Amino acid sequence: MGDDAVLRVPPTHEIIIVPPPEHQGHHTLLQQCIQVRIAVFVTEQGFxxxxxxxEHDPTATHWLLRVLPSLESIGTIRAYRVENAGGSYxxxxxxxxxxxxxxYKFGRNLVLALHNWAEVHARNSGVTDYVxxxxxxxxxxxxxxxxxxxxxxLGYKEEGDLFDEDGEPHQKMVARLSLAE
Ligand SMILES: CC(C)(COP(=O)(O)OP(=O)(O)OC[C@H]1O[C@@H](n2cnc3c(N)ncnc32)[C@H](O)[C@@H]1OP(=O)(O)O)[C@@H](O)C(=O)NCCC(=O)NCCS
Known part of the structure; x- marks a missing residue:
């Protein structure tokens, strides 16, 4: 049987939202997100x-993906809303x-968790067309x-040319999620 035919069964896991700063547990959980980021972006990738x-970390919404039952932190993502003259995103x-x-589709599931949150957040802010x-x-x-x-x-499309961010090439990518029922 070739590798393509092997079913990769993900370890049992959970994705949680780090509660806001005034809530118990915020600091510990945010630190666990940051430890994952340091392992990947600093130790592995050299940023x-x-x-x-x-400056966005204190106010952003953060997600943490943990293996169960060990609670080992293995994945993270964050989001924040930007308001400017060209609109919000x-x-x-x-x-x-x-x-x-x-x-194991953990990256995909973290992005989808963020999308679900953004859709709810946008609807609650009065947005009706798309996020x-x-x-x-x-x-x-x-x-x-x-x-x-x-x-x-995951539905993202490139916008503009490659640019330098933190010393490495990056590409702006944009997804528009319809809020139509
Ligand atoms: C990018 C990253 C988050 C993907 O996480 P992951 O859990 O391995 O990805 P998934 O298993 O959810 O992959 C979902 C799909 O994307 C594909 N994919 C995953 N990583 C990919 C990559 N780097 N390039 C192209 N395709 C990729 C998978 O094959 C899978 O395809 P399928 O649905 O057709 O089977 C992970 O590789 C990572 O942490 N990389 C280092 C940090 C990084 O680059 N972060 C992004 C910063 S912009």
Whole structure:
């Protein structure tokens, strides 16, 4: 039997939203998200530690993916709303799954959890047509396949040219999620 025919059964897991700062548990859970990000972006991929935690972390919504029953933290993603003259959108960033847990659809499920949250948040803010999600995908480079093809599979489309972010090539990608019933 070839590899393609092997069914990869994901470990039992949960995806939780880190509660807001005033809630018990916020600090510990946010630190667990950041530990996953450091393992992936700093240790594995070589991005500078100084840029990993930024000004958006205190106010963003964060998700943590944990294996059960061990509660080992293995994946994370975050989102925040951006309002500017051109309209509003949600920024997706800091998506990371530990290397040994990839290709179990955990990355996909984290993005879908963020999409569900953004749809509810937008509806509650009076939006009725669609939700715009923007991310800056890593592009392929010497030691990384990038994530453009991953985001395409989730409905994202490239906008504009490649640009430098934190010293590596990135591509702006946008998804528009219809709110029509
Ligand atoms: C990108 C990342 C989050 C994907 O997580 P994952 O759990 O391995 O991905 P999934 O198993 O959910 O993959 C979903 C689909 O995307 C595909 N895919 C996964 N990673 C991909 C990549 N880097 N490039 C192209 N396709 C990819 C999978 O084959 C799968 O395809 P299928 O639905 O046709 O079977 C993970 O590789 C990662 O953490 N990478 C390092 C950090 C990073 O690059 N983050 C993104 C920053 S912009």
């Amino acid at each position: 500078p530690l100084e840029v990993e935690v930024d 949600y920024k997706l960033s800091r998506l990371a799954v530990l290397q040994e847990y990839r290709h 715009k999600i923007v991310c800056h995908s890593q592009a392929a480079r010497a030691n990384s396949a990038g994530a453009i093809a991953f985001y395409r599979k």
